[in-house]
Amino acid sequence: MEFIELLEIEFQRQANNERSISQKAYMRNQFEYFGLDAATRRQIQKPFLLTKFLPSKKEGFKIVRELWKMPHRDFQYVAQELAFKYVKVLEKEDIHLFEYMVTNKSWWDTIDYIAPKLIGNYFKKFPEHRELYIQKWIASNHIWLQRSAILFQLKYKSDLDMKFLERIILSLNNTDEFFINKAIGWVLREYSRTNPNWVVEFVKKTPLSNLSKKEALRLIN
Numbered sequence: 001m002e003f004i005e006l007l008e009i010e011f012q013r014q015a016n017n018e019r020s021i022s023q024k025a026y027m028r029n030q031f032e033y034f035g036l037d038a039a040t041r042r043q044i045q046k047p048f049l050l051t052k053f054l055p056s057k058k059e060g061f062k063i064v065r066e067l068w069k070m071p072h073r074d075f076q077y078v079a080q081e082l083a084f085k086y087v088k089v090l091e092k093e094d095i096h097l098f099e100y101m102v103t104n105k106s107w108w109d110t111i112d113y114i115a116p117k118l119i120g121n122y123f124k125k126f127p128e129h130r131e132l133y134i135q136k137w138i139a140s141n142h143i144w145l146q147r148s149a150i151l152f153q154l155k156y157k158s159d160l161d162m163k164f165l166e167r168i169i170l171s172l173n174n175t176d177e178f179f180i181n182k183a184i185g186w187v188l189r190e191y192s193r194t195n196p197n198w199v200v201e202f203v204k205k206t207p208l209s210n211l212s213k214k215e216a217l218r219l220i221n
Helices: 002-013 017-026 038-049 057-069 073-084 092-103 108-125 127-138 143-151 162-172 178-191 196-205 210-216
Strands: none
Touching: 002 038, 002 057, 002 073, 038 073, 057 073, 057 092, 073 092, 073 108, 092 108, 092 127, 092 143, 108 127, 108 143, 127 143, 127 162, 143 162, 143 178, 162 178, 178 196, 178 210, 196 210
């Protein structure tokens, strides 16, 4: 709690009420904000995330959970970056924390960090868990778990499993959900930096939404 209390003091000290109103409105009034721009927040959180001062992973992940309960969105941004500090020492049970983060206070801004940076690294370390959790998330009807299933390979580059990605996309493709179709296009666009020919052929043979196609081919076109 001392970690959080000290962090909150610093956030409040540099709060900007006018900016907080616009930030809250941009996120559809779902979260409170201190009105900090990203650069200011990172400067404030920097000493809290110094490797030499980090607590054990067990304690660190407890802090992550407590930060996730806080009303201001700024705390969730710190929480996910704190969790990333332990990405090299992940354990099998840590997937439960990441699921919690995805399914609580869910919106695109945190999902798009958690999926590639936390879940993506988790499945690289524990590939034997990939099938179980991805299939569960696809079947969940929870759009943020589904978006995470699409995006966890976002930064894999040449390590991306094309057949696995194809299965995920085909499982979630028949939808009007903006955040799913956007994610499909995004992961394909990112992979087109590595393998443009595969992306072009996949888009040709797959009845994707117009949004997914547009996003997928943006760099190529």
